[in-house]
Amino acid sequence: MKNKRSSIKRRNQNEENWKSLRTTRDDLSLDRTLPTGQSFRWQKVEEYDENDENEKKYSTYVGVIGRRVVQIRERMEFEEEEEKSYETTTIEFRVLNTNESNICKNEDKENGEQEEEQVTKDVRAYFNLDDPIPLKDLFEQFSKADPYRFGRLSAYVRGARTLRQPPAECLISFVCSSNNNIARIKKMVESLCEKYGEELVCNVSSRSRSRSSGSSGRDDDEENEVNDKEEINESKIYHAFPTVEQLAEKCDEQTLRDLGFGYRAKFIPAMAKELVKRGGEAYLLKLRDAPQTEEEKYRAITELTSLPGVGPKVAGCAALFSLDKKSVVPVDTHVWQLAREHFDPNGELASMETTASTTKGSANEEGAEQQRHKESSTPTTPTKQKDKPLSITPKMMKKCEEMLVSIYGAYAGYAHTALFVAELPTVRESLPEHLRTPTKADKKRGEKNGEKKPEKKKRKFLKVDGENKSDDDGA
Numbered sequence: 001m002k003n004k005r006s007s008i009k010r011r012n013q014n015e016e017n018w019k020s021l022r023t024t025r026d027d028l029s030l031d032r033t034l035p036t037g038q039s040f041r042w043q044k045v046e047e048y049d050e051n052d053e054n055e056k057k058y059s060t061y062v063g064v065i066g067r068r069v070v071q072i073r074e075r076m077e078f079e080e081e082e083e084k085s086y087e088t089t090t091i092e093f094r095v096l097n098t099n100e101s102n103i104c105k106n107e108d109k110e111n112g113e114q115e116e117e118q119v120t121k122d123v124r125a126y127f128n129l130d131d132p133i134p135l136k137d138l139f140e141q142f143s144k145a146d147p148y149r150f151g152r153l154s155a156y157v158r159g160a161r162t163l164r165q166p167p168a169e170c171l172i173s174f175v176c177s178s179n180n181n182i183a184r185i186k187k188m189v190e191s192l193c194e195k196y197g198e199e200l201v202c203n204v205s206s207r208s209r210s211r212s213s214g215s216s217g218r219d220d221d222e223e224n225e226v227n228d229k230e231e232i233n234e235s236k237i238y239h240a241f242p243t244v245e246q247l248a249e250k251c252d253e254q255t256l257r258d259l260g261f262g263y264r265a266k267f268i269p270a271m272a273k274e275l276v277k278r279g280g281e282a283y284l285l286k287l288r289d290a291p292q293t294e295e296e297k298y299r300a301i302t303e304l305t306s307l308p309g310v311g312p313k314v315a316g317c318a319a320l321f322s323l324d325k326k327s328v329v330p331v332d333t334h335v336w337q338l339a340r341e342h343f344d345p346n347g348e349l350a351s352m353e354t355t356a357s358t359t360k361g362s363a364n365e366e367g368a369e370q371q372r373h374k375e376s377s378t379p380t381t382p383t384k385q386k387d388k389p390l391s392i393t394p395k396m397m398k399k400c401e402e403m404l405v406s407i408y409g410a411y412a413g414y415a416h417t418a419l420f421v422a423e424l425p426t427v428r429e430s431l432p433e434h435l436r437t438p439t440k441a442d443k444k445r446g447e448k449n450g451e452k453k454p455e456k457k458k459r460k461f462l463k464v465d466g467e468n469k470s471d472d473d474g475a
Contacts, residue, residue: 019120021072021091023129026136028091029159030074033127034061036421037182038163038321040173040189041241047073062096064193065126066166068119069096069200069238093123096202097238128164133411135161142415145407149342150415153422156431160418163321167284168275169241170322171304174314175267184260189241191259192268196242196250203235244280247272267309274307288323292410297325312394316401320413327409329401329416333390338423339400341437343407352396 021028034042042063060073072093124130139158143151176188242251251272256265275283287303290296300323304315316330329335340349401412408415421427428436 017094018073018075018092019094019116021093021120021124021127021129023091023124023127025074025089025091025159027129027134027159028127028161030061030072030091031059032157032160032421032427033163034063035426036160036417036424037177038317038417039063039165039170040176040182040186041193045071064200064238064240065123067097067198067200067240068122069202070094070123071096072123095119097200098203098235125164128162135159135414138411138414139418142408142411142418145409146415150408150419152435153418153431156427156435157418157421160421162326162414162417164324165322166241166281167288167318167322168244168281171284171307171310171314171318172241172247172268172271174317175264175271175309176261177317178264178309178311178314188259188261188264190239191261192247192256193239193241195255195259196246197239198242200238200240201235202238244272244275248276264309270308271310284323292324292326294327297328300325301328312397313392316397320416326414327405327412329404329412331392331397331400333392334423335416335420336390336392336396336400338419338437339403343403349396349400349403352399353390 035044042061045060045062047058047060058073058075060071062069062071064070070093072091075090075092077088077090139150139154143154172192173185173189176192177185180188247268251269253265253269256268259265261268275281279286287300290300297319300319301312301315304310304318305312310318313330313332316328319325320328320330331339336349340353344350404416405412422431422435423437
């Protein structure tokens with residue numbers, strides 16, 4: 001199916017409701033952040049000029065943050081100075097729900113301004129924009145530590161930001177992501193919200209061809225479905241993500257199975273009930289607010305993996321994308337392969353693959369229940385060992401994370417996000433050929449054509465703290 005983006009043709013839009021997010025594209029690129037498998041609730045839409053419906057004005061995203069339906073855009077303008085033109089980009093947002101969008105019209109001006117400022121604060125918090133170190137500065141540090149890979153990629157992943165999502169929403173969404181593709185994950189998350197979440201009414205008239213954003217995810221991807229039906233609505237209903245209390249009270253396994261959750265249907269109600277016992281969202285926020293130490297990082301991972309359906313990969317994603325554990329590196333097969341290709345000149349990771357493949361009873365990264373499901377749904381036709389999908393064990397995950405932390409330091413998780421974004425198909429296509437991580441298909445073609453496997457250059461890295469200067473020439 002041909003890849004299409006959604007388009008929303010709006011007329012007579014009220015520009016005064018747009019608010020600046022007070023950031024720059026160096027610190028936030030929407031295309032390098034929202035459709036990258038961190039969150040599954042954003043839809044890309046195109047806005048058109050009200051005087052020319054064929055003239056696209058902006059690319060925007062619409063999603064739900066808490067109880068607010070938020071539209072966000074990068075507005076580009078050209079400024080002239082001494083006969084030279086400069087392009088500037090402003091990141092702006094507006095709230096679309098009817099009960100939240102008129103905060104600036106509060107009769108009490110002082111309270112209205114306070115409410116408006118709180119909305120901006122909440123949206124900035126979701127996009128993690130109040131981190132003490134600007135993303136641009138972090139990218140410069142990462143590039144100095146790793147000029148060979150990060151230094152050459154940084155211009156192509158500028159603004160690839162790690163989100164700071166509501167913890168329960170993030171955790172439950174990544175339970176849905178286990179052994180799944182991006183289109184199905186989005187469908188599951190939306191089904192959960194529509195079934196159990198609060199309705200959010202938006203007063204927005206539009207003519208649209210809808211398609212969820214996200215060209216790739218953190219597991220195997222497939223073409224997203226496109227809805228070609230055009231509609232003209234006076235209002236549109238979105239849904240908040242349900243609270244753990246709502247899920248614990250109303251959610252049941254059979255309903256989720258009917259909605260297509262498969263084996264994950266048993267974990268979500270059980271997890272919600274367990275989270276309520278531990279204090280609900282407040283329990284998860286305590287894990288977020290704990291001191292930023294390695295000890296607290298591993299304690300958070302241990303706490304999360306004690307919940308039903310949560311393995312180390314899901315726990316790592318929740319810790320990085322919602323709990324402020326900035327050095328966590330969630331490792332799946334994609335991250336493992338890029339680490340092997342670019343950060344493993346001595347073959348330590350490759351040797352662990354050999355050990356894992358010869359270990360009886362290989363452990364799936366998200367636990368035995370998922371592994372049994374995979375085995376039961378996989379054809380029994382014998383396959384060669386080399387064709388079997390790689391199973392990442394907790395020991396392999398830990399080694400891979402340690403390798404990246406040794407290079408990028410306390411913000412290794414943020415570096416991981418940018419490196420991962422560079423592997424997404426839409427971003428990979430924009431890279432020069434020599435910067436693209438070779439795929440298995442690339443390697444097979446090379447072997448077939450008799451090409452010699454390039455030798456991996458042994459490199460030392462300049463750590464973010466300034467130790468161990470690199471002997472790599474960056475070539």
